[in-house]
Amino acid sequence: MQRTERLFALAEYLRGRRTGVTAEVLAERFSVTVRTIYRDLDALRAAALPVGAERGRGGGYALDRGYSLPPVNFTAREAALVVALGRFAIDMRLLPFTGTLESALDKVRSALSTSAQRELLARLRELTFLGVPSLPTRKPVREALERAWFERQPLRITYVDSNFLETVREVRVESVVMDRHETRLDAVDLASGERRHFRLDRITRAEVVGP
Template sequence: MQRTERLFALAEYLRGRRTGVTAETLAERFGVTIRTIYRDLDSLRDASMPVAAERGRGGGYALDRSYSLPPVNFTAREAALLVALGRFAIDMRLLPFTGTLESALDKVRSALSTSAQRELLDRLKELSFLGVPSLPSKASVRAAIERAWFEQQVLRITYVDGNFLETTREVRILSVVMDRHETRLDTQDVKGGERRPYRLDRIIQAEVVRPFEP
């Protein structure tokens, strides 16, 4: 089985299950190594498929149950407000999840008819928000944070504090706090259990390292 064919088969297999499946089981089913399965799962995530690791009995890898959503019909009024608020969040750099938000806004627009899209553009011209944007952050850092947050993975970050001291830690994200001028991650250190906030703009590197295991 070619890799592209295997990726499609893997996606459909996960879509058809109600419970998680272990990497070992997937490797046996598709006749590949566990390392290959991990690479395949990463490829599905890179293609925006919400593959998450579930813990406990019946756990393993599974697609988020909200992956297949029913059709939603927006009026131009509803879509205009959603798009305007989404654009405000992106422009103010409030969210680390900008890629997912932009994708969602594109889907809201594409769901509208041509006339409704024209009305949407007219309404957006009449609606504006003012504020002080949060400090900028790296796109690669935001992408790693988004994956770690939604998939409950351990995140390794390199952080520069107010004294310009650089440290590297492995943490799990407990919550994301968005203030007027900065976005903070409320985290727990994986090794020591210490709880500590980190400013998003001071994280210079971030990567997902493994699923979180309590």
């Protein structure tokens, strides 16, 4: 189970319990260490989830059962603009996280009524995107980068420089820079401690290094 999936499952598990649960029980349930559970609980708190701890019998960690994400209702016009901008970002390769963006756009479209969806499609046909797309990158590389960036995990990359020299590095991504036709990673090389830029289209392989 990847960390993002585990965090979601952890939040849902805590929400569904009537009493608190200890870190040891959580670690056993999710097949991770107690230390990892503490990091996950800190991540949930950092995301503004109301995770609390209670002492005594029946105590432990618990999530306020009244907590839930508020619903978002789009008008057809609002949805059209969101989907149009999303399609532009995908077509121009402005963001490397295209899979997640596609999923988000599908949810926006599916939340609309049938008539609103027809209106949305009609409006999108009247929009034309002009420009030069960014250089293409491999899907597994984009997916690994997305996970590493959002979860703040190190990334092991195979990189081919301008002299066609291939190297393998472990980096910590500090930021993702999208500049005209190319996307670059502003990252720290964990072996040397140096801050470097890596063009995303020159990364041939990538994998997350972490739990």
